Amino acid sequence: MTTTDPAGAAPESADNEYHEGGCVCGAVRYRTTGQPVNVIVCHCTWCQRRTGSGFAVIPKFTRAQFELLSGDLKRYRSISDGSGRWLDLEFCPNCGTNIGFLQELRPDAHAIDAGTFDDPSWLAPDRQWFRYIFVRSSQAWSALPEGVEHHHGHFLEKEGPGEP
Numbered sequence: 001m002t003t004t005d006p007a008g009a010a011p012e013s014a015d016n017e018y019h020e021g022g023c024v025c026g027a028v029r030y031r032t033t034g035q036p037v038n039v040i041v042c043h044c045t046w047c048q049r050r051t052g053s054g055f056a057v058i059p060k061f062t063r064a065q066f067e068l069l070s071g072d073l074k075r076y077r078s079i080s081d082g083s084g085r086w087l088d089l090e091f092c093p094n095c096g097t098n099i100g101f102l103q104e105l106r107p108d109a110h111a112i113d114a115g116t117f118d119d120p121s122w123l124a125p126d127r128q129w130f131r132y133i134f135v136r137s138s139q140a141w142s143a144l145p146e147g148v149e150h151h152h153g154h155f156l157e158k159e160g161p162g163e164p
């Protein structure tokens with residue numbers, strides 16, 4: 001469900017807009033407030049494995065923008081092969097749906113897997129800052145759209161591979 005400020009005065013893209021999402025079984029429900037800092041479309045092999053898909057679409061919020069409404073998020077600590085830093089995967093302990101992750105590299109960030117929003121279509125390249133990264137490991141069956149901002153590896157390559 002997507003709602004805007006109850007006062008009704010907020011334009012569609014206002015910082016006080018809310019978006020809800022959750023897992024497949026319905027136990028985990030969450031809400032985000034406002035706009036993500038950016039939206040990372042990550043083709044790294046770690047994201048391919050953890051999502052079981054060709055790439056991850058991860059709007060990056062601050063921790064304060066994320067609120068868990070119901071259920072529990074189980075965490076699994078994964079260590080980046082490239083940097084040695086941890087990333088805590090968050091998922092529903094009942095159905096296993098990926099919800100997002102926290103990362104040592106960005107202590108205030110909360111990455112959400114875009115497909116878990118009830119209506120993920122509020123995220124769009126003309127509304128948020130989309131950045132396609134690790135395109136060097138993209139698969140032939142998940143081609144990039146033309147003309148998008150894309151990076152061979154990370155846009156902060158010095159931070160090491162494997163961290164969106």
Ligand SMILES: [Zn+2]
Binds near residue numbers: 026092097
């Ligand atoms: Zn679940």
Ligand SMILES: [Zn+2]
Binds near residue numbers: 042046047048134
């Ligand atoms: Zn990645």
